Amino acid sequence: MSAIHHKKRLSFQERASLTQHPVAKKIFSLMEEKQTNVCVAADVTKADDLLLLAKEVGSEICVFKTHIDILEDFTPSVTSELSKIANDLGFLIFEDRKFADIGSTVAMQYTKSLYKIASWAHIINAHILPGPGVIEGLQQEEILQDRALLLIAQMSSKGNFMTSEYTNQVVQLAIEYQDFVIGFISQQQVSEHPHFLHFTPGVQFCENRDHLKQSYRSPTKAIQEELNDIIIVGRGILHSSNRSETAKKYKKISWDKYLNLIHYADVK
Numbered sequence: 001m002s003a004i005h006h007k008k009r010l011s012f013q014e015r016a017s018l019t020q021h022p023v024a025k026k027i028f029s030l031m032e033e034k035q036t037n038v039c040v041a042a043d044v045t046k047a048d049d050l051l052l053l054a055k056e057v058g059s060e061i062c063v064f065k066t067h068i069d070i071l072e073d074f075t076p077s078v079t080s081e082l083s084k085i086a087n088d089l090g091f092l093i094f095e096d097r098k099f100a101d102i103g104s105t106v107a108m109q110y111t112k113s114l115y116k117i118a119s120w121a122h123i124i125n126a127h128i129l130p131g132p133g134v135i136e137g138l139q140q141e142e143i144l145q146d147r148a149l150l151l152i153a154q155m156s157s158k159g160n161f162m163t164s165e166y167t168n169q170v171v172q173l174a175i176e177y178q179d180f181v182i183g184f185i186s187q188q189q190v191s192e193h194p195h196f197l198h199f200t201p202g203v204q205f206c207e208n209r210d211h212l213k214q215s216y217r218s219p220t221k222a223i224q225e226e227l228n229d230i231i232i233v234g235r236g237i238l239h240s241s242n243r244s245e246t247a248k249k250y251k252k253i254s255w256d257k258y259l260n261l262i263h264y265a266d267v268k
């Protein structure tokens with residue numbers, strides 16, 4: 001394997017002190033505390049399974065990512081139960097809603113509807129295709145203090161239209177709106193500002209793609225070579241026979257790779 005050269009990196013603890021945002025501070029500090037940089041993608045369709053999964057993997061993760069609109073039996077008690085588990089086991093909730101409309105519409109999608117996402121999701125994400133209005137629509141003044149946004153800078157699906165020019169525009173907007181934007185959905189590090197977090201999907205030990213153009217690489221590659229901070233793992237955990245044990249395995253390897261990055265300047 002070839003040597004990967006990079007500068008010795010700051011620890012999550014050091015980076016916590018470089019951000020003003022309470023949600024980013026919280027993520028950095030709970031990663032250090034629980035020694036995990038794993039986010040589980042809870043792509044399940046039944047409320048009971050969602051809550052069971054949260055209990056099974058809650059101690060191994062820093063963030064629990066939902067697609068609340070794929071539940072077939074959603075009721076508001078699901079999100080209140082999930083919030084309790086999050087509180088008990090110490091993780092944050094990220095609703096992967098991928099907002100992508102004009103400001104006034106996303107403001108309603110975020111705060112109203114059956115789901116009332118703003119009332120329970122600490123983190124949400126958005127595409128910047130509509131321009132900065134999408135960010136402003138989500139940036140609800142009264143909840144700004146404990147809510148945060150990730151911008152989608154790159155995607156894991158084969159054939160996506162996110163060029164490097166697009167990604168650069170995303171990074172510029174993130175800097176402009178850094179009182180609300182705490183980082184990115186990315187495939188590799190897109191900004192060297194240490195206060196920004198990089199969440200990366202398309203991670204699995206075994207598969208290298210699915211039948212619908214999702215592409216995967218290993219946790220080692222995602223952290224050590226591509227310099228992401230947090231791996232997002234869905235089916236790699238969900239389809240295993242023991243979700244808790246499997247989450248532990250992802251946790252161990254991705255944390256080890258993070259430790260390598262902060263301790264050594266050159267990692268082989």
Ligand code: S5P
Binds near residue numbers: 154156234235
């Ligand atoms: O580019 C992306 C962005 C996201 S947020 N590619 C992705 O796969 N995702 C999400 O990550 C996707 O919606 C799913 O919830 C998760 C990946 O799941 P897996 O089962 O493929 O690991």
